[in-house]
Amino acid sequence: MKEQILLVDDSKSERTSIKNALGELFDDFIEAEDGLSAIKAFIDKKPGFIITDVEMPSMSGYRFLETVRQMEDGHDVPVILLSATKDSLKGKLTGFNLGASDFLIKPFNKEELVARVKSLLRIRALMTELKQKNILLEKLAITDDLTGLNNRRYFFEAVREQLALGVRHNFDVACMLLDIDYFKAVNDTHGHLAGDAVLKTLGTLLTTAKREGEILARFGGEEFIICLFNTDPDSSIKAAERFRSIIEEYDFSSEQFPKLDRITVSIGISVCSQQVASSKDNPVTIDELLKTADTALYRSKSGGRNRITLLEHTV
Ligand SMILES: [Mg+2]
Missing domain, CATH: 3.30.70.270 (Reverse transcriptase/Diguanylate cyclase domain)
Structure with a gap:
């Protein structure tokens, strides 16, 4: 399956530099330049990963994150916030309280971004495995193992x-x-x-x-x-x-x-x-x-x- 990531930033050059840094980890980069078009892109394409800028016109990265977390498909998707804020502690706390998976301050170090994305991808893979095992266990709990009928x-x-x-x-x-x-x-x-x-x-x-x-x-x-x-x-x-x-x-x-x-x-x-x-x-x-x-x-x-x-x- 094609690994899709949604990049949200009002700066095209910023999106390009993230793309260059993550070129080997994802097959498909979906881009959006503000929160509202990012919501549309998330609904249409259901990407498995999101990196979003915080400071954007019309809808901020915080509002976008909040909206994603309220959507059924958006509970578990890893979201990294990027911010150029001066008050980084306040920004981080706001972001994590809204459900951010990680938070980086601009300008970010490319190797650090790659390492953090990889770490979140590992966690996501483990969660997927766990979910599949749970589905199997639920099925086993209601199945008679000899006949395959319900128990x-x-x-x-x-x-x-x-x-x-x-x-x-x-x-x-x-x-x-x-x-x-x-x-x-x-x-x-x-x-x-x-x-x-x-x-x-x-x-x-x-x-x-x-x-x-x-x-x-x-x-x-x-x-x-x-x-x-x-x-x-x-x-x-x-x-x-x-x-x-x-x-x-x-x-x-x-x-x-x-x-x-x-x-x-x-x-x-x-x-x-x-x-x-x-x-x-x-x-x-x-x-x-x-x-x-x-x-x-x-x-x-x-x-x-x-x-x-x-x-x-x-x-
Ligand atoms: Mg910005």
């Missing part, structure tokens, strides 16, 4: 958010617990690696069958969970049938595990009318929905497995 932590957060919306909009919500039938036998007969392969494939199948707006997660062990919004008992049964049938029809055998065959799942659904729930001033919680779904799942299991049971959750 229950994500599920609870996402559903709570949706339920809060549901109370306002009065839509119905359904919670579906899905459990693999005789999973222990799969592990006992074919080994735990085969069990893991089944879980992974099941995760892929569920993702394939899932529709937009449905929240799917691995709940733990051989249990998966799906939440549906804006639904009713009939549509919830149809949705559950979509998941149940894709699994029943799939051939789980593979080169690694040729003896694996068919797998089935039992499903328990709880459906709750938010209108009823909120009219009683008692919005339904995800824990209550899960409890009812668990009872429904138990009925599917005791009723012979590979089937769907729906219970209407009452408040």
